[in-house]
Amino acid sequence: MPTYEYICTKCGYEFEEFQSISAEPISICPKCNGRVERKISAGAGLVFKGSGFYITDYKNKENKSGSKKPSNKKSDS
Numbered sequence: 001m002p003t004y005e006y007i008c009t010k011c012g013y014e015f016e017e018f019q020s021i022s023a024e025p026i027s028i029c030p031k032c033n034g035r036v037e038r039k040i041s042a043g044a045g046l047v048f049k050g051s052g053f054y055i056t057d058y059k060n061k062e063n064k065s066g067s068k069k070p071s072n073k074k075s076d077s
């Protein structure tokens with residue numbers, strides 16, 4: 001289970017919460033009841049299991065190829 005980092009947008013209070021991926025993110029600051037946002041740092045791959053992961057993968061591919069080659073990746077078969 002990843003550890004999520006939160007920061008309060010109201011009072012700036014930072015804290016970490018050990019949660020399962022399926023757990024609901026915390027949105028209320030335990031100190032001032034303000035709004036907290038989850039900080040994404042290390043296990044970003046896990047957090048962005050959905051669409052975010054796909055976008056990152058796509059960007060990486062674009063970066064690597066450099067020169068624009070037409071769909072020419074059938075070297076696997």
Ligand SMILES: [Zn+2]
Nearest residue numbers: 008011029032
């Ligand atoms: Zn707060």
